[in-house]
Amino acid sequence: MKHAPFIAVEGPIGAGKTTLATMLAEELQLPIVKEIVEENPFIDKFYQSMDDWSFQLEMFFLCNRYKQLKETANEFTEKGKPVVSDYHIYKNLIFSERTLKGIERDKYRQIYHVLTDDLPKPNLIIYIKADLNTLLKRIAKRGRAFEEGIDQGYLQQLIEDYDAAMAELADSPSKPHIITIDGNAVDFVENQEHYEEISSQIKELMI
Ligand SMILES: Nc1ncnc2c1ncn2[C@@H]1O[C@H](COP(=O)(O)OP(=O)(O)OP(=O)(O)O)[C@@H](O)[C@H]1O
Numbered sequence: 001m002k003h004a005p006f007i008a009v010e011g012p013i014g015a016g017k018t019t020l021a022t023m024l025a026e027e028l029q030l031p032i033v034k035e036i037v038e039e040n041p042f043i044d045k046f047y048q049s050m051d052d053w054s055f056q057l058e059m060f061f062l063c064n065r066y067k068q069l070k071e072t073a074n075e076f077t078e079k080g081k082p083v084v085s086d087y088h089i090y091k092n093l094i095f096s097e098r099t100l101k102g103i104e105r106d107k108y109r110q111i112y113h114v115l116t117d118d119l120p121k122p123n124l125i126i127y128i129k130a131d132l133n134t135l136l137k138r139i140a141k142r143g144r145a146f147e148e149g150i151d152q153g154y155l156q157q158l159i160e161d162y163d164a165a166m167a168e169l170a171d172s173p174s175k176p177h178i179i180t181i182d183g184n185a186v187d188f189v190e191n192q193e194h195y196e197e198i199s200s201q202i203k204e205l206m207i
């Protein structure tokens, strides 16, 4: 890898991004950038009524991530220091293209590009793929109240959107290296060998 690794762990809701990103940051002694969840003032309302709250929610995520990634650039990537994150900024487009419609979607897309085009982009993505059953089990295990009645059609659609997005990212100008993990079969939480298999692939790329 030519530059210091900027590692993003990605995958649909409940795939295990924060869990894996945290494990990697601990083992590799890297700083971690984590998504803001609990302080989000729109997330409950969004899950109760997506049509009414999508724009506010997507803008909130975008502004937060923009701020975090500006700080990440200043503190780490522009200084050639490695960092791991439990998201890729591109997830804003993955979600917003699904949740927004018409003029709001067009406006959001424009704002997204204005804000993010010059942000640093990860050069290594760990993509955790998982099917609907696995995600539903993990979401239930985590037990966040606002995700209790999550629409299965929405989740399935996001699974497919994520696959398409990873193909787009692979072709994007930042040309990230993408490691895809079968999140149904690989259990990096309970199985140490499974975890080491992932971390050794990353360590090899960091040499
Ligand atoms: N490989 C795994 N095997 C079993 N349980 C897992 C695995 N990965 C994650 N979990 C559990 O699944 C739940 C969801 O994991 P986590 O919060 O890391 O997902 P996430 O992808 O970051 O979610 P979100 O999209 O909501 O940010 C947690 O309870 C976590 O302990």
Ligand SMILES: Nc1nc(=O)c2ncn([C@H]3C[C@H](O)[C@@H](CO)O3)c2[nH]1
Binding pocket: 013, 035, 037, 043, 057, 058, 061, 091, 092, 095, 096, 099, 147
């Ligand atoms: N609509 C929408 N847009 C996003 O950019 C986005 N990022 C995360 N999420 C949802 C998934 C989890 O429920 C919860 C925590 O990740 O928030 C999002 N929802």
